[in-house]
Amino acid sequence: MSVTTQIKVKNRSRERVRANPLAVVRSHNEWDPLEEVVVGVVEGATVPPWDVATKATMPAHAAWFFKKYGGKPFPKKMIEKASEELEVLVTLFKSLGITVRRPDRMDFSVEYRTPWWKSRGFYAAMPRDVFIVIGDTLVEAPMAWRTRYFEGHAYHRLMLDYFNRGAKWLVAPKASMDDRFFDNQYNPDHPYRGNKKQFPITNAEVAFDAADFVRFGRDILVQKSHVTNSIGIEWVRRHIGPEYRVHEVEFGDPHPMHIDTTIVPLAPGKILINPTWVKKLPEMFKSWDVLVAPPPAKPFDSGLYFSSDWLSLNVLSVDEKRVIVEAEEKPLIDALTQWGFEPIPISFRNFYPFGGSVHCATLDIRRRGTLQSYF
Numbered sequence: 126m127s128v129t130t131q132i133k134v135k136n137r138s139r140e141r142v143r144a145n146p147l148a149v150v151r152s153h154n155e156w157d158p159l160e161e162v163v164v165g166v167v168e169g170a171t172v173p174p175w176d177v178a179t180k181a182t183m184p185a186h187a188a189w190f191f192k193k194y195g196g197k198p199f200p201k202k203m204i205e206k207a208s209e210e211l212e213v214l215v216t217l218f219k220s221l222g223i224t225v226r227r228p229d230r231m232d233f234s235v236e237y238r239t240p241w242w243k244s245r246g247f248y249a250a251m252p253r254d255v256f257i258v259i260g261d262t263l264v265e266a267p268m269a270w271r272t273r274y275f276e277g278h279a280y281h282r283l284m285l286d287y288f289n290r291g292a293k294w295l296v297a298p299k300a301s302m303d304d305r306f307f308d309n310q311y312n313p314d315h316p317y318r319g320n321k322k323q324f325p326i327t328n329a330e331v332a333f334d335a336a337d338f339v340r341f342g343r344d345i346l347v348q349k350s351h352v353t354n355s356i357g358i359e360w361v362r363r364h365i366g367p368e369y370r371v372h373e374v375e376f377g378d379p380h381p382m383h384i385d386t387t388i389v390p391l392a393p394g395k396i397l398i399n400p401t402w403v404k405k406l407p408e409m410f411k412s413w414d415v416l417v418a419p420p421p422a423k424p425f426d427s428g429l430y431f432s433s434d435w436l437s438l439n440v441l442s443v444d445e446k447r448v449i450v451e452a453e454e455k456p457l458i459d460a461l462t463q464w465g466f467e468p469i470p471i472s473f474r475n476f477y478p479f480g481g482s483v484h485c486a487t488l489d490i491r492r493r494g495t496l497q498s499y500f
């Protein structure tokens with residue numbers, strides 16, 4: 126695939142549906158003009174313990190990190206620096222006329238119990254992992270790590286406010302996450318059996334993280350991952366109803382967990398892809414322009430284990446032209462500029478070690494636009 130394939134987008138069906146101007150929650154895709162956003166917080170963040178969930182999903186070489194820091198608050202300096210970057214992001218949104226909401230700052234070092242296990246952690250830094258807005262519905266994910274079991278509560282004050290003002294709020298059933306929920310045959314160092322990718326969670330109960338879904342209007346793509354199983358995908362498909370088409374896709378990430386560094390829709394007919402994992406796009410993209418991302422500018426020291434090096438792609442579109450990109454990702458900024466976009470650089474390196482960049486740290490609550498088909 127060349128750097129860009131300049132294929133004209135033809136025959137895209139554009140439906141003339143009027144947006145409800147009074148909707149408090151409304152977002153159909155990743156690129157309509159952004160009006161309101163939730164920005165995560167890092168205060169209270171606590172490193173997940175080395176438990177059955179983290180053991181199953183993390184490579185063996187990460188064990189020392191979890192054994193040393195698991196269950197303890199992230200170092201104060203890390204929190205302060207990441208928090209400063211989040212504040213700059215908030216200021217940027219406000220300067221663009223975008224309303225910003227924040228979750229509650231909770232102490233995630235508090236130990237909690239269910240009938241089957243106990244845990245503590247993680248954070249309210251990544252609203253994208255926990256919620257997805259589909260039209261006027263806030264879908265709350267059940268998650269698949271014990272350490273994230275109660276994470277949604279940090280957002281419930283906000284969600285109640287949206288609900289009281291007319292939004293729908295759909296909460297997926299929570300798995301027990303007992304020992305049977307995890308596949309004890311799974312070996313993170315050998316994630317394939319033959320050609321078939323293996324996952325550390327079984328299909329015993331509904332599980333998904335919201336960040337494994339990506340929205341293109343009526344079409345929503347989802348991947349099975351370390352935290353999203355088939356029954357979780359089916360739960361979403363059935364609950365969001367017949368006006369949406371949920372397509373399951375698979376790419377080459379041997380340890381998939383969140384699709385937002387793999388394929389990144391930027392505008393109708395324009396998609397950014399990760400060249401390491403996306404060797405072939407699904408047929409539905411045959412008339413789309415494809416921008417193959419350059420390698421990350423400076424692979425960060427991945428000694429912090431919560432993400433791959435590809436956080437460079439974890440960008441957030443403010444509209445069909447403007448896209449917020451980490452400031453040091455010069456090759457990506459240049460590629461996007463050449464492609465006709467207007468990147469807005471922002472320093473976000475100190476947030477990276479928490480496992481995400483600007484897309485993960487945000488949740489678009491309202492974008493101006495209507496539900497359309499783009500394929």
Ligand code: ABU
Pocket residue numbers: 336382383384385386431432433434435436439480481485
């Ligand atoms: N939550 C975004 C991280 C995905 C990745 O590890 O590339």
